[in-house]
Amino acid sequence: MGRDRGNALMLMPAGLLIVLVLASIAVDMSVVHLRKRQAFELAAAAANDAATAGVDQGRLRTTHDYVLDPARARAVVADVVAASELASELAGPPVVTVIGAGVRVELALEADYIFADVVPGAPDGTEVSASATATTAAAP
Amino acid sequence: MTHRRGGDHGQVGGIEVLPFGLLVFVVGTLLVANAWAVVDAKLAVDAAAREAARHFVEADVPAADDFGDAEAAARRAGYEALAAHGREAARSTVKLAALESPDGQAGFTRCARATFTARYDVPVVRLPWIGGFGSGLDVTSRHSELIDPYRDGVPGSAEACS
Numbered sequence: 001m002g003r004d005r006g007n008a009l010m011l012m013p014a015g016l017l018i019v020l021v022l023a024s025i026a027v028d029m030s031v032v033h034l035r036k037r038q039a040f041e042l043a044a045a046a047a048n049d050a051a052t053a054g055v056d057q058g059r060l061r062t063t064h065d066y067v068l069d070p071a072r073a074r075a076v077v078a079d080v081v082a083a084s085e086l087a088s089e090l091a092g093p094p095v096v097t098v099i100g101a102g103v104r105v106e107l108a109l110e111a112d113y114i115f116a117d118v119v120p121g122a123p124d125g126t127e128v129s130a131s132a133t134a135t136t137a138a139a140p
Numbered sequence: 141m142t143h144r145r146g147g148d149h150g151q152v153g154g155i156e157v158l159p160f161g162l163l164v165f166v167v168g169t170l171l172v173a174n175a176w177a178v179v180d181a182k183l184a185v186d187a188a189a190r191e192a193a194r195h196f197v198e199a200d201v202p203a204a205d206d207f208g209d210a211e212a213a214a215r216r217a218g219y220e221a222l223a224a225h226g227r228e229a230a231r232s233t234v235k236l237a238a239l240e241s242p243d244g245q246a247g248f249t250r251c252a253r254a255t256f257t258a259r260y261d262v263p264v265v266r267l268p269w270i271g272g273f274g275s276g277l278d279v280t281s282r283h284s285e286l287i288d289p290y291r292d293g294v295p296g297s298a299e300a301c302s
Contacts, residue, residue, distance in 0.1 A: 013161030020168035027175045034179055034186075041190060041283075049286040053251055053301055076286070083253060083284045114175050 024115035032126060035111035038086055039130035043105045046080040046094065047134035050103040055136075066136060070098045077105055091127050102135035170265065174276070181262045181279040184225035185232075188258035189283035192218030192234050196254050197285045200293035204247035211236050218258055233259040237282065242300050248287065250294050251301035255284035 054073030059065050074096045081087055081094055091108035098104075112125035195217035199210035218234030234256065241252040257280060264276040289298040 012158065013164060016161050016165040016168070020165070020172060023168075023172040027172055027179065030176065030179050034182055037183070038186060041186065045190075045283070045285060052288050052290055053286050055290075057298070057301070079253075080284065080286075083255065085280075085282045 028113040028116050031114060032111045032128060035089070035109050036128045036130060039107060039109045039128055040132060042081065042084055042086055042109075043094070043107050043130045043132035044134070045084075046077040046107075047103045047105040047132045049080050050074075050076040050096065050105070051101070051134040051136050054098075054103060066101055068098045068101065068103060070096070073098055073103050077103075081107070091129075099133070100135070101137075102133055104131060104133040106131040174262075174264070177262050178277055178279055180225075181227070181260045181277075182281065184222055184227050185258040185260050185279055185281035186283070187225065188218040188221040188232070188234055189256045189281040191221040192236075192256040192258065193254055193283045193285040196236065196256065197287045199248075201248045201295065204249050204295045207239070207248040210248065214256065218256065222258070222260065227260060231261040231263075233257075238284075248294070249296040249300070250287055250289040250298045252287045253284050254287065255282060257282045 050073040051068070053076045054068045054070075056067045056069040056072070059067050077094055077096045081090065086109060089109045089111075091110050094105055094107040096103060096105055106129065108127050108129040110125055111128050113123070116122045117124050192214040196207075196210055196214035199207070199213060201207045201210050214236070215234045219229055219232065222232050222234070223229065236254065237257045238255040239246050239248065239252055241247055241249040259278060259280045262277045262279055287294060289301040
């Protein structure tokens, strides 16, 4: 009986370690979720700005047509991304697509794990991507 | 017939690891809790900076250099976003970090970029019902938005945007 009791006690730190490892995985996954949200918010802000500031002003003033200039939209998105604190976390340049009076922005960010980093052989992080589309419409 | 006493061997070995297990648990829990607190605070300050910037660029201002009320309302929106995430106003700061028009002037004009920063001081240890102790990590977020070049209520012309 004494031996049984001793074995149960030995299991306790192991059980606690397992709980902590699971908690660490939960925190790392929440970091990935955070980066995913940040990627979406950055894409949404960039698309929102590009949908208005990316318009071809020359055409708007001469023909009153609201047409987006792809080069200008790309420049606006690049400005938004450069002004963001996430600029250094970008996995690649954002993809900007002009669709009619709308702009679609796709981007990918690096998400570094906090705890998995210390496990030998485990990946240091992952890549998350997000896309957002903004379209202009006449005021009601 | 031999009897094996439930001797001290296994028991003593087990008791020895109890303080170690407790130490690992307390230190590990604090580590994980602090890491989670930073991630959670980052979500809150991200939302605060975004709300403040959105609120500011959509404000109506009387003149390009008269945006004090809009800035105050935007900061309030940022603090409300932090409060909605259960954050203390005393530990947080929301401010207009930059407002720069395409020609490099500071003013509320079309195509000017408004940048807001939100900051939160995450306490080192946070206990349920008691609150947080100590000055810990400073979690910040920055968000910028363009003032819409073609909407009503903005001083100036959109020609400078091109």
